[in-house]
Amino acid sequence: MVVTLPRKEDNALLRIAREIIGKTYGEIALQLFDYMLENNGYVAEETLTKDTGIKSNEGRRVLQKMSEEAIIVPGKLKTEDSTLHIWVLNRVALKSFVLNRLKKAREKLEARLNYERDNIIYECPVCGRRYSFEEAYLNDFKCVNEGADLLEANNDEVISLLESKIKELDEKIAELSEL
Numbered sequence: 473m474v475v476t477l478p479r480k481e482d483n484a485l486l487r488i489a490r491e492i493i494g495k496t497y498g499e500i501a502l503q504l505f506d507y508m509l510e511n512n513g514y515v516a517e518e519t520l521t522k523d524t525g526i527k528s529n530e531g532r533r534v535l536q537k538m539s540e541e542a543i544i545v546p547g548k549l550k551t552e553d554s555t556l557h558i559w560v561l562n563r564v565a566l567k568s569f570v571l572n573r574l575k576k577a578r579e580k581l582e583a584r585l586n587y588e589r590d591n592i593i594y595e596c597p598v599c600g601r602r603y604s605f606e607e608a609y610l611n612d613f614k615c616v617n618e619g620a621d622l623l624e625a626n627n628d629e630v631i632s633l634l635e636s637k638i639k640e641l642d643e644k645i646a647e648l649s650e651l
């Protein structure tokens with residue numbers, strides 16, 4: 473497999489990748505990712521604990537997980553007296569991983585936006601719980617929590633929040649697609 477390492481100009485990609493890797497794989501993955509970026513794009517299994525301070529079995533488990541998306545790929549590095557088993561950051565896979573996650577997040581927001589635009593939403597003035605028309609109807613337009621009368625919700629705010637989040641994602645996706 474041909475591996476292309478991330479470059480200095482990949483600022484946007486690496487920034488967004490950090491966010492997503494942290495959310496998806498957790499703190500240890502983030503530490504490993506940062507270590508690899510600062511150390512020629514790889515980490516060696518044999519020196520993992522010495523290099524990163526992360527317990528070897530824990531580090532390996534996270535590296536395995538990350539390799540499922542091919543963000544990192546296994547390799548071997550010959551040194552003077554031994555062969556190290558290394559994991560190398562793979563820029564191309566990293567980019568498609570990040571783009572896929574952003575596009576999925578966008579799809580979810582878009583579905584939510586369409587729902588908010590197409591449906592009358594009811595809301596409890598006491599606890600703030602939201603209801604679709606069907607749910608409100610089935611509950612006799614009363615809140616299941618404390619029985620307050622449901623009101624038709626003004627969802628303009630929710631809609632504009634969703635719109636601005638989608639716009640943000642579109643900008644990130646466009647920025648990354650150009651890299």
Ligand SMILES: [Zn+2]
Pocket residue numbers: 596597598599600601615616617618619620
């Ligand atoms: Zn309520």
